[in-house]
Amino acid sequence: MKGLAVGDLFIPKERMAELFGNEGVREFVTEILMVEFECKDRDDVRRKIRNMEANGPDSEPAPSDLKRFIGDADILAVHLCPVSRSILERANKLRVVCTARGGVDNIDMAALNERLIPVINTPHHNTNAVTEYVVGLMIAETRNIARSHFALRNGTWRERYPNTEFIPELSGSKIGILGFGQIGRAVAKKLKPFDVEILVYDPYVNKETVQESGYRSVDLGTLLRESDIVSLHVRLTDSTRGMIGEEELRTMKPSSYIINTARAGLIDLNALVRALKENWISGAAIDVYEEEPAPLHHPLFTLDNVTVTNHRAGDTRNAYWNAPVLMGKQLAMLLRGQKPRFVVNPEVLE
Template sequence: MQILVIGDPLLSSQKLAKAVYDVLGKNIKVHCVDWKPASNEEFWYLRSIVEKQGPSVGKPPREIFDFVSEVDMIITQHTPINAQIIDAAKKCKIIGVCRAGVENIDVDAATKRGIAVSRTMGRNAHAVSDYTVGLMLAEMRNIARAHAELKKGNWKKEYTNVSFVGDMYEKTIGLVGFGYIGHLVAKKLSGFDVKILVYDPYAKDDDIKACGGNKVTLEYLCKNSDFISMHARLTDETQGLMGADQFAVMKPTAYIINTARAGLIEEQALIDALQKKKIGGAGIDVYWVEPPAADHPLMSLPNVTITPHLAGSTKDTFNRTPYILLQEIKRAAGQGDLRWFVNSDEVNVILDEFK
């Protein structure tokens, strides 16, 4: 068996290769290629446009074509795998992605070639859920703002939310989306004795109740939550899910937290809500264009905590992910369980070689 591993600045091909050997055994020929944009800025820019426009706009390394025609499997993380690469992958049966989304893979082209595409669901769930709780505390308690002021020599103790700074105790938390990350946020917040509301049309009532939450409508969640935290996937259905109508019914003391995808929130509606203090504040880790322009309104607003898309970026997550992916592929081979394959309904996957 031959496998092509394609690393990137966050997860090298050597780490991917080690995971292949550790999980699938040493009797595998592994070809290593690394996607190396000219700078970190270019990497993040290309990653951002691929997220929005698909793999055809990326710039994958040409070295891929030295090996791709001979391999049975491709393993990568952020590298764009376009139709040209997939057409050249004559023997390939599986493309494995070390991330939950597959925006960097031309899934339609893979499906037409009978190649299964596997993702790594929940791979950064602990990292993102930790960060989400951290953003809630940072925004409500002005942690980042107080740090910045003290660094400048200012002993400042009052900020825009001075009249309603609170404790987490007995707050109502609204979770929009209840997948891996939403579940963990609910679990990690349970120690604060909060009330959990969930808006997710696809989540089961019993599952939500088992996590201490209640399933509600989006309108009810917006009206009654002290924090609204976004954890849905970005689809045509969820694009702009939080807009002017939703901000209009939120409490003026409520905070919105987004560690998921920027497109879940209408950009101008959020800016307007913050500028006019229709809501208490926001904690934002994801943006409509990354990085945001230096003169973007969020850069100067006093009632928002902003961070540069860091929520899922921990070494523990990156190092763990290829093992999770390969173990799931191996398990699927043994049990015929293809839940992690995004196109499993269309592709008749031959997994015998990976048992």
């Protein structure tokens, strides 16, 4: 079997090719081909991804070497590179596609489904990166780290902050985890050494599972009323869009904080801005926006009781470079005739 690794700005092709050296994979792969998907810089990456999200993988040109090599490849491994129908029409031997991302906006899933070709993805590649960042935002917002830094850089030794009279420590706090999926569980685990009480709301996870992990399973209202910090880890769907609105924010304690590294649409922006201006809650830390890059006049950017960052939570070298290893474990299962845990289109394996 031949493996084709396509690298890019974040995962060099040599690193991507390490997928084929994983135990359980290298026994099957006799030749490795490598291609680079050229991106000038991060701005170029963002433009290309946004274009493919809006217009599909055919909207971005694939590397010429990919067109040349794809006909011989049994396994294709990509990260950002477009995998369009026109490319797949050349892939006469292709048996599986592996992507170092959770999403598949750069891959023509319809074309692969027609040919019953499975797609292995890695939605867990940045779990640790995000969880570390969430804890960092909790501390940065509650302890005024960003505000103090900004003041000093601008020549001010600042002594008073929006929460000066009640600056908290994490120790002894109640942390509400809204969504107990992979990242929500990892955040809860990461917080254990801080001696906090974890409250969990997730209607799709049974109470016993939460309790066995050492946490309290509660309804949404209880979580909002009792938590000192609420952290969102929920998928954005029609049912979750705007799930934190005026009613929910008014339910929270005036001394509480809300953290969002998940999706912007989970929180009603207008309600959040009002909550921060009128001190329904003490503060917020926000890493995601409905429009990205966010406009410079974004209403959150003028408020003193919010820490804002530009979608950085999952952005570490480890998150990118570990993805080929994670993909390799899933691919090894497939090659041994087992069903991988992370397959975008599991129905093609039935």
